[in-house]
Amino acid sequence: MTTMICRLSQAALVAAAAVLPVLAVAQQPPGMDPGGFKPPREREDVVSWRTFAQVDLVKMKNRYVPQFSSNVTALDNQQVKVQGFMLPLEATDKQTHFLLSAMPPSCPFCMPGGPESMVEVRTKTPVKYGFEPFVVSGKLSVLRNDPTGIFYRIVDAELVK
Secondary structure (H helix, E strand, O other): OHHHHHHHHHHHHHHHHHHHHHHHHHHOOOOOOOOOOOOOOOOOOOOOHHHHOOEEEEEEOOEEEEEEOHHHHOOOOOEEEEEEEEEEOOOOOEEEEEEEEOOOOOOOOOOOOOHHHEEEEEEEEEEEOOOOOEEEEEEEEEOOOOOOOOOEEEEEEEEEO
């Protein structure tokens, strides 16, 4: 599974290595140590990460292919809201292309989960990097054969206030 997200995770690691150390000092939430992040509370108005996890990897010839549950495939091409933590893919403090993760990053060199726990996001306007979870709204694509190994992508995303 690690090799499936290799190309995208390499870009994430390069961007995170450049951005996170600087931002970590400037934006660390008060009273929270660097490793003390808490997962966000589940909200009823967003797609649950448990829903995104309803996928099995099935070996076909020399590779693994995702097989999504009917709950997941019903979300394909739908407008959805997702809550998570930003993993930057660009070396700036404002991002238009990033990964939204179910779990907070614990270090700039580690992916916090597999492809079922991340959504690639492309926003209409830049979103400021931060440590707190946030919600985006946009059109979801369920990716069955993406060369980067990502399972989910949201485009035309906007930050939900």
